[in-house]
Amino acid sequence: MKREQIAKNIVADLRELAALTSDIDGAQRIAWTPTFKKATEWFAQKMQAAGAEVWTDAAGNSWAKFAGESDECIVIGSHLDSVPDGGWLDGALGVVAGMGIGAYGLADKKPAKTLYVVGWADEEGVAFGKSCLGSSAVSGIVTSKDVLPLSHQENGRSFSDVWHEYGLDATKIGEAHTAFAKLPVKAYLELHIEQAPLLALAHKSVACVYGVCGCNRQYITFRGQQGHCGSPVALRQDAFIAAAQTTLDLREIALKYDSYCTVGNIEVKPDLTTISPGYCRISLDQRSIKPETMQIIVAEAKAAAQKHSQEGKLTVEFEPIWHAEPILFDEQLVEDCNAAVDEETGARHSMYSAPLHDAVPLNAVVPSVMMFTQSDPGISHCKEENTPQPQLEEAIRAFIRLAEKELGTKFAE
Numbered sequence: 001m002k003r004e005q006i007a008k009n010i011v012a013d014l015r016e017l018a019a020l021t022s023d024i025d026g027a028q029r030i031a032w033t034p035t036f037k038k039a040t041e042w043f044a045q046k047m048q049a050a051g052a053e054v055w056t057d058a059a060g061n062s063w064a065k066f067a068g069e070s071d072e073c074i075v076i077g078s079h080l081d082s083v084p085d086g087g088w089l090d091g092a093l094g095v096v097a098g099m100g101i102g103a104y105g106l107a108d109k110k111p112a113k114t115l116y117v118v119g120w121a122d123e124e125g126v127a128f129g130k131s132c133l134g135s136s137a138v139s140g141i142v143t144s145k146d147v148l149p150l151s152h153q154e155n156g157r158s159f160s161d162v163w164h165e166y167g168l169d170a171t172k173i174g175e176a177h178t179a180f181a182k183l184p185v186k187a188y189l190e191l192h193i194e195q196a197p198l199l200a201l202a203h204k205s206v207a208c209v210y211g212v213c214g215c216n217r218q219y220i221t222f223r224g225q226q227g228h229c230g231s232p233v234a235l236r237q238d239a240f241i242a243a244a245q246t247t248l249d250l251r252e253i254a255l256k257y258d259s260y261c262t263v264g265n266i267e268v269k270p271d272l273t274t275i276s277p278g279y280c281r282i283s284l285d286q287r288s289i290k291p292e293t294m295q296i297i298v299a300e301a302k303a304a305a306q307k308h309s310q311e312g313k314l315t316v317e318f319e320p321i322w323h324a325e326p327i328l329f330d331e332q333l334v335e336d337c338n339a340a341v342d343e344e345t346g347a348r349h350s351m352y353s354a355p356l357h358d359a360v361p362l363n364a365v366v367p368s369v370m371m372f373t374q375s376d377p378g379i380s381h382c383k384e385e386n387t388p389q390p391q392l393e394e395a396i397r398a399f400i401r402l403a404e405k406e407l408g409t410k411f412a413e
Contacts, residue, residue: 001104003412007396010100011389017042017096018088026383027086031060031122031133032152032162039080043095043119050103052117059137059176060121060168065114066102073114074187074406075366076101079123079134079358086124087193087385089392093373094191095119097396101403105411112408113186120358127162129153135358139365140177144170181365187333187406188368190359191399193387197378198351205391206398208337208350209370212360213260213287214294214326219319220246220305224312226270226278239280240268242308242316247282249304259297260287260354289326289352327360330367336405337369344398371399 021029021039028035040062044054047064054064062080078094098117106115121134128150136142147170150159160170192209199207224237247263254261265283284301288294302318309316334350342348351372359368373387373395387395404410 001107001412003397003400004393006100006104006400006412007393009104010097010396011392013046013100014088014092014096017092021082022088022383025085026385027082027088027090027092028084029080029082029086029092030084031081031124031127032166036081037166040119043080043099046099046103047117050099050107052102056167057138057176057179058168058172058174059134060163060166061134061138061176062119062121064099064102064117066106066111066117068111068114068407068409070113072184072186073116074189074403075116075118075185075362076189076403077116077118077120077358078190078192079121080119081122081124081126083124083126083381085383087380087382089193089385089387090195090380091120091123091192093193097191097399098189100396101400105400105403109409109411111411113406115407116183123358127152127154128159131356132358132361134176136361137173137176138180139361140174140181141361141364142173144173147173185366187330188359188362188366189333189399189402189406190357190368190370191395192357192370192372193380193385194372194375194378195355195380196375199349199372199374200376200378202349204345204349205374206341206345206349206395207372208334208341208348209329209353209372210334210350211289211326211328212353212355212357212370213289214291215322215324215356216286216294216298217321217323218284219281219321220284220301221281221317221319222279222305222309222312222314223317224278224314227276229274229276231276236276237278237313238276239312239314240277242305242312242314243280243282245308246301246305249308250284250301253297253300253304254286257288257293257297259293260285261297261301262286283321287354291326294326324356324360327363329359329363329369333367333369333406337371337402340401340405341371341398343401344394369402371395371402
């Protein structure tokens with residue numbers, strides 16, 4: 001089958017999945033919901049119809065196997081779940097691209113290496129607050145000790161109870177890693193939307209992704225003295241003012257070092273109209289592709305908070321949430337990915353990712369690489385998320401070229 005037709009078929013399948021699992025507000029494939037189950041069943045049915053062996057592993061990930069001449073294998077995938085009111089391409093693109101390569105690209109061919117297609121479970125972390133849950137379990141990063149204490153963030157139900165409804169045993173989540181570790185995986189490939197406007201602004205449809213930003217998350221808590229709103233402003237120990245001034249400094253830090261600083265959550269107490277607050281806690285997420293820059297921006301954020309705390313006669317506390325170092329993908333796979341982009345578009349284009357993806361935990365255990373397609377408009381996690389079809393198809397064609405390189409088999413015309 002021609003590469004152009006495979007790409008068109010993949011887009012048609014993406015639209016089919018979107019119609020099945022979306023409503024007027026967007027995609028609703030939130031992990032461990034009936035709609036998510038509908039998506040996993042759709043995956044299994046489509047892959048069985050294509051002649052693949054299908055199963056669900058001990059971490060709830062959906063798998064399909066297209067046997068090759070060798071047990072040596074590559075894995076293509078992304079996540080099947082979405083955020084509430086999400087977009088039609090986030091995660092789904094990488095899964096359905098892998099499905100299409102197996103179903104259409106290998107329809108009448110046996111590749112040199114075996115192909116595994118995977119739909120990772122709970123990448124978004126909506127249910128239990130842990131991002132990349134399924135891929136982290138397969139990579140051995142998350143174990144039963146990590147998940148058993150968790151409760152559902154919306155209804156408070158235990159992790160074990162929720163998983164039991166889906167035929168999964170939380171105490172056996174580690175079996176997913178045991179099974180995966182036995183596979184002779186030579187490459188993990190993931191196609192994903194950029195979720196930002198850079199490719200659209202550069203008039204590029206596709207890029208090789210050579211690495212993913214590190215991330216440092218913490219809470220910063222300012223404590224002062226609550227008081228009447230009629231008290232003199234200059235004499236107040238207003239915790240919110242210090243938090244606001246720090247937040248403005250964080251924006252300048254991000255711009256200064258070409259990095260990312262985000263205050264996404266603000267908690268103010270007592271949260272009343274007539275009281276200047278004596279307590280304010282903000283969340284801070286900082287990201288950079290450079291380890292040395294990560295250290296600098298974290299240090300400067302702390303200094304800014306301490307400065308404004310001192311000026312306001314407040315105390316300030318720092319509570320770590322999570323930290324991950326920047327990662328670079330496998331050099332040879334990055335080269336192959338760049339070559340695939342060049343062959344399809346006539347020019348190389350590479351970039352790093354600021355958002356976290358399943359390829360990050362996978363990269364810890366197997367050689368990995370990602371490819372981005374344009375987001376236009378450059379937004380995601382909403383129903384407006386989109387990639388124009390010509391750009392989407394071009395990116396899929398480039399990804400097919402990459403898959404051919406790693407499978408050791410030319411299957412598209």
